Amino acid sequence: MDLPVLKHQNPLVYTLRHPSKGLYKGWHWLSGGLARIHDRNAENLGAEIQNLFSNCDETETALANPDMHHSGGLRQRDRLVGLADLCARKYAGDMVEIGAHVGETSVRLAEVAVRHKRRLIVIDPWLSGSQDCEGDEYEMFLERIQPYQQSVDIWRASSMEPDILRRLRLRPLCFGFVDGWHIMKACYSDIMACGHTAGVISVDDSRYNLDLQFISRVAAKKLGRLFVQDPYQRECHLIPDSLLQK
Ligand SMILES: C[S@@+](CC[C@H](N)C(=O)[O-])C[C@H]1O[C@@H](n2cnc3c(N)ncnc32)[C@H](O)[C@@H]1O
Numbered sequence: 362m363d364l365p366v367l368k369h370q371n372p373l374v375y376t377l378r379h380p381s382k383g384l385y386k387g388w389h390w391l392s393g394g395l396a397r398i399h400d401r402n403a404e405n406l407g408a409e410i411q412n413l414f415s416n417c418d419e420t421e422t423a424l425a426n427p428d429m430h431h432s433g434g435l436r437q438r439d440r441l442v443g444l445a446d447l448c449a450r451k452y453a454g455d456m457v458e459i460g461a462h463v464g465e466t467s468v469r470l471a472e473v474a475v476r477h478k479r480r481l482i483v484i485d486p487w488l489s490g491s492q493d494c495e496g497d498e499y500e501m502f503l504e505r506i507q508p509y510q511q512s513v514d515i516w517r518a519s520s521m522e523p524d525i526l527r528r529l530r531l532r533p534l535c536f537g538f539v540d541g542w543h544i545m546k547a548c549y550s551d552i553m554a555c556g557h558t559a560g561v562i563s564v565d566d567s568r569y570n571l572d573l574q575f576i577s578r579v580a581a582k583k584l585g586r587l588f589v590q591d592p593y594q595r596e597c598h599l600i601p602d603s604l605l606q607k
Contacts, residue, residue, distance in 0.1 A: 364423060364432060364592060369571040386575055396581035396588035403589060405605045413443040414591070423593040429569040434595035441563060442469050445536040448560025449477035454533035457482040459520045459551045460541030462493055464502040470538065471509035482532065484516045484525060492542060521550050534558040540565035545576040552580040552599065560601065567597040
């Protein structure tokens, strides 16, 4: 069985349907503005991350799942928890999740924050009628996060608001998870907003959504990070130099 087909896979069809985005992508590609894609076996990835990725391997689960949105995501929360834990052991600072929905990942990250005496910042407008929100997601989030509320800062706003960007810049961070508004402009803004994260920045849905994958590569290049998009993982990871083998 093959991996499911991806969104925006054919560049010609994409450019005909979205000419300005096609030209924008072509220009970045030609001008060398894209980080190279590495898979989870990249030689210079530190041993701890390599082990974590092989412990949460999705080769078989991704192939068995024909739905492109979910393929490679079965063990994603274990990977994120592992990365957040590794980053909290190595670096000072808090954690951030941009886009939290009903908090299923937030509670897992909050557990890591509590264990390391850090805080988890959660940013989401929970706007009824917008992407992924139909009405009671905020209440569901609050109920789920309640046991960890002493260690969580909830910023109910768009991650692109100037005041949110300013407040986030002031917070030292050890780990970032970007999973908010799934358009190129917002995803780029979100990655750059946590660009000062000392450890890993992970971005969801970049395997099937090639717009998100593209813009994450642009951001990785700008931030000077290794770009890891394993074909069997739903998310990508922007890895700082300090987590690479010399
Ligand atoms: C895919 S869900 C997040 C899922 C969550 N990270 C998880 O792992 O369970 C996307 C979330 O992004 C939020 N979102 C949409 N626009 C946003 C924005 N401008 N800033 C921050 N979050 C946004 C939505 O409200 C929604 O809750």
